Amino acid sequence: MQVFIMVAGTFTGAHVWQETAARLVAAGHAVHAVALTGIDPARPAVSAHVGLETHIEDVIAAIDAVDVTSGRQIVLVGHDYGIHPVLGAADRRAERIARVVYLDCGMPQNGVPALAAVPDQALRAQLAERAEAGEREGVLAPPAHDEWERWGSTADLGEAALERLTALAAPQPLGTLLQPLRLTGAVAAVPVTGVLCARNGATIDLVQRLVDFGDPALAVLTAPQVTFFELPTGHWPMLSCPAALADVLLRAADGEGHRLRPAGDDAQTPAHLRPFPLDVPELPRERRSHVDLYVPDVEVPAPAVVFVHGGPVPAGARPSPREWLALVGYARFAAASGMVGATLDHRLHDIADYERAAADIAAGVELVRADARVDAERIALWFFSGSGLLTTDWLTQPPTWLRCLAASYPILAPLPAWGMAGSRFHPARAVEQAGALPIVLLRAGRETPEIAATVDAFVTASSDCAARLELVDVPNGHHGFETLDAPEETLPAMHQAMRSVVTHLTS
Template sequence: MQVFIMVAGAFTGAQIWRETAAQLVAAGSQAHTVPLTGVDAARPAPPAQVGLQTHIDDVIAAIDAVEVTSGQEIVLVGHDYGIHPVLGAADQRAERITRIVYLDCGMPQNGVPALAAVPDQALRVQVAERAGTDGRGGVLAPPDPGEWERWGSTAGVGEAAMERLNALAAPQPLGTLLQPLRLTGAVAAVPVTGVLCTRNGASIDLVQRLVDFGDPALAVLTEPQVTFFELPTGHWPMLSCPAGLADVLLQAAAGEGRRLRPAGDDAPVPAHLRPFPLDLPGPPRDRRGRVDLYVPDGGGPRPAVVFVHGGPVPAGARPRPREWPTLVGHARLAAAAGMVGAVLEHGLHDVADYERAAADIAAGVERVRADARVDADRIALWFFSGSGLLTTDWLAEPPAWLRCLAASYPVLAPLPAWGLIGSRFRPARAVVRAGTLPVVLLRAGRETPQIAATVDAFVAAANDSAARLELVDVPNGHHGFETLDAPEVTRPALHHAMRSVVTHLTR
């Protein structure tokens, strides 16, 4: 029999687990919800006396209060912010814990405060400013009704449950967000399960793709003691699907779940490193800083197509994005059409890096335009996947030399888990100002629902504003279709899109 100890996220108290706990008890398990000091009404305290260690002590007390008999196992469940006190407590009681469940949350690191995991960058700034004024004795007010999306998707949460969430919401002591998590390393031996809420923008396939990028820091996710589950709901599954959550927790406690495939020489070739569907030997690479140029032989200067890789891509990913077959293949396809193909690398390593990536792209484009082999007045930009948000600036104020903008399976609005609700990177808002700029959009027919919704909103906005949008559909294509799907699925769309871009560059 399992003993579940569950810790809620920011602003939410122990009562948020009520239905899930009841389901677990009905299944024959024990379920304990931890009231957190200074958040739960049952444990009032002045904010100045409450920090992350206070909540770690709350969880330790809950662990120590459980008298485990033969055959019982303690499973700690941390949702959102709650994973921080869970890890802190498990690190000090590792011998008593059989599994930790990360419920739709990040991976806290030793020495890093919970504030770093707050998805909304504007909120991080707000907390930091408040701390500078009040010290750690202040609080962060809970979201107003209608503002919970800044902390995660509310998909699936019904009206009554939403009213309950608002009613139970409590201020979060700043010290809980600002005090760094300190770990000895003992917790690393405890098996873990990640439960991802897909309507909040996360999925097991997405995590596998991050692992496939080859970042050594993510290798821990492929260890045999790590498993994953998905729930087709938003960020608060204890409110939207408590029975489904309870079922997943029981399976996780039993060691079930999907395991990730390690990256490396013995692993199958990941999708992003499979061959490009067109055989294009093309010109050799000419590396200039963060830009790789593929220049056709003969005269010039020539128009250029600048390809912008997607992301976020972990900083430790190997090989680097500009060496991926899709980017190299597109650049060589442009060169075969008589254009200069340019692959531009940028610093989009995290969802908080969009501003930096935008600056990197602007600088990289100027480097391309300054090359003597390039016609600086005839440039096209081509974006992929998560770099779709970075089309915003170019759509809103297209320079005269930008003759076309293309995008393949782009993300065209921030996904819920990214915490970019107030971000300026909103292509659907910018496209109404694109004027006569031609936009070529390659749309994957089997796109993930969350990304497809952003594309649909963009297309609707473009049509309403009479933007010059050309859709190139790949009906049976998936996200990353060039190296993921059969060549006969992708080749016609690639040729069609490139012909359109070249036409706009050479008019």
């Protein structure tokens, strides 16, 4: 039997756990939803300063209240911000904790404040400025009814649940977001389960892909004591699907769940390292700074196609994206069609990196155009996956030398959990300025619903402004279809798209 100690996220109190807790109790377990000082009405602040340390002490008090002679195991559950006080408390009571459950949240690190996990990038920057100016007291006002999406997807929250969430929301003490989390490392020995909410943008497949990139910092996620579950809902599953969440928590407490495959596992080659499905000439690579060129044996100067990898990709990923077999295959595919093919690396390592990634791409394109073997007035850009947002700059009053823009299974609007509501990277808004620029869009028929919605919005916007959009469908294709799906499903679309790009470059 377990004792579930549950800690809610930003602006929310113990009340959010009511329905989930009732189901856990009905299954014979004990539940303690922690009332956090200064947020929950049951525990008002007794001083002006409430910080992360205050909330860690709240959780420690709940742990210490459990009868050690009862034989019940303690499972700590932290949602959103709540994982910070959970980890702080678990680090000091590691011997008493059977498992920590990360509920749709990140992986806080020692010495890093919860501010780093605030999803709204603009707000995060504002709070950082306030902290630098010495403003560390006070509170952050809770979201209004229509502002919760800035903190996570409200998918599957009915109107009544959203109104309740708003009505019971409380100001968040700034100190809880600004005070760094301090860990001794003892918590590393405690088993862990991550519960991901797919409609908030996190899936087991996505995490596995990040691990496959080979970043050593993510290797801990493949440890035997780490498991994962996925719920097809938004950021507040305790309100949108409390019964399903309770079931997952019970299974997590029993050590169940999906286990990730270590990077480099010979049992299965990661998707980004699988062979390109088309037989293309083995042209040598020519390296120019962060760009690789594949030059065909044709009359020069020749038009060029620059292939832009998706992301975010961890900074420690090896090989780097420009060396991935699929990207190299595309560059050689372009060369086989008489074009100079180019791949490049850009620093989209985190959702907050789109600005610098855009600068890296612009610099890379200029390197390509400066090569004497390239016709600088005939360039195409081809984007993949998460780099879809980076099409914005090229759709906005495209330069005359940009003859075509292509995108494969792109993300064409920031996902809810990315906190980019105020960002300039919104292709659907930019396409009305694309003018006569030809756009070739490869659309995966089995795309995830969240990404597919961004593509649909872009297609609609393109139609409304009469943009020159050509849709190339892969009806049974998944995200990353080149190396995931059968060649007979993908090659016709890949050939059609390349023909279109070459036509636009040479006409």
